[in-house]
Amino acid sequence: GAVVSQHPSRVICKSGTSVKIECRSLDFQATTMFWYRQFPKQSLMLMATSNEGSKATYEQGVEKDKFLINHASLTLSTLTVTSAHPEDSSFYICSVSSSPDLNTEAFFGQGTRLTVV
């Protein structure tokens, strides 16, 4: 099956700095990737839909200037948390689907635990 590689798995950064998280689709070309955030003991909240070659579509309430998404190729999407603050500490997960209409299973990265100190 498809494999999604997400890197890094854990990162600690100082408040005010930026952190980049990579999501790679290893087995197929993904025109669409999704970024989620998950707080402890809560569900995954969709942050944005990353579209290859075009701007990402952000969910309501998600600041596009703070969470920069770049989907420069069919196998790589990056999420950059800019000017990170402690409240940005969370578990970030990406997913890909081989089907543009999401009519097949999605494959998830192992997640990135971000801690902002």
Added chain:
Amino acid sequence: SQQGEEDPQALSIQEGENATMNCSYKTSINNLQWYRQNSGRGLVHLILIRSNEREKHSGRLRVTLDTSKKSSSLLITASRAADTASYFCATVFVSNTGNQFYFGTGTSLTVIP
């Protein structure tokens, strides 16, 4: 919010018993998927049921879908300690701007050996 809701939020059962989790959602869907998440890890796909299907089986898993009630259930039979995890339903929501993928609130399952 398009997010679905699951109940119960937490479920604790003895090994060998069956576990049932329910998911309700708000809008028309293309399909509904169930995922499992072990603590602090990524999600693993369990089963997908399309909007024109009513029931699917996969091993010890049985999923039902009632689009008139906008609800789905996941049944895990003969549970094992290794089934301990969080389970999420995810709905593929049909929109004008493209299909979206939303997760339910999740059920934390504990299977006691």
